[in-house]
Amino acid sequence: MDHDRMADIIEIEQLLARYAVAMTRDDIDAVMEVFTPDGCYRAFGDTYTLADFPRLVAAAPKGLFLVGPPAIELDGEQATGTQPLCFVDQTDHQKRIGYYEDTYRRTEHGWRLATRAMTFLRRSGARDSGRPHDPTRPEPTGNPEPTGTPEPTGNRGHPQ
Template identity: 70%
Template sequence: MSTDDLMAIHQLLARYAVTITRGDLDGLLAVFTPDGTYSAFGDTYGLDEFPALVDAAPKGLFLTGTAVVELDGDTGTGTQPLCFVDHATHDLRIGYYTDTYARTAHGWRLRTRAMTFIRRSGAHDSGRPHAYQRP
């Protein structure tokens, strides 16, 4: 694994956190491959569903930690811790993302991102099924 590849992926993940925190949907979509997906709430969402999904989500700070990354040529996997702080209440949600990455003509991109929440009980899960209602 080259240092350049690792830095490029870490910058990609930082762009995800900053763009979603700022409400920059175009910037958020740009960190994914065209066939990219996001999984949470017992379901998987394509990029065409992101505008409605992001609009329905609470707003606040997406504070991410350094990801553990494994690369194999032009693909990779990783896990990144997350602490989300709601902007209105400052309530916290904690968990981690499980990712796959692909090297594209535009550099490294997320192919898949799956959210796992850590509950007060200590349980790790992907959220309540259908917490987000598709249009």
């Protein structure tokens, strides 16, 4: 692997580490900084743009976002990746596990997340993007999503 490719992978890994730390610290500004201006997050059967992030993160449970190393595929100024996640709720230590499917884009500020899609792994064996009926999550504002947004894999919206 050449030096430039290694440098890009390390930069993306650090970007994802900043996301996990910011979510663990409940630092919405730092979470938003790792995304492109047109970036979005997909879960719960919906797509959320940056304008939605403050409400979405405020409604999310608080706890530890423990992530594994991402598998990254570079393609010039863009890349894709998958990163495992184990979230531990700080109030009861219940876990949620799954993985993110991402697209990344090199910007004037370095690599940024363009899209992030969450797939939850359920005890039943199902894989889905979350419970669309979760009453605590806000509705997205309906802003258009960037092209290339990955769809979470598996059975969307099915409970455990």
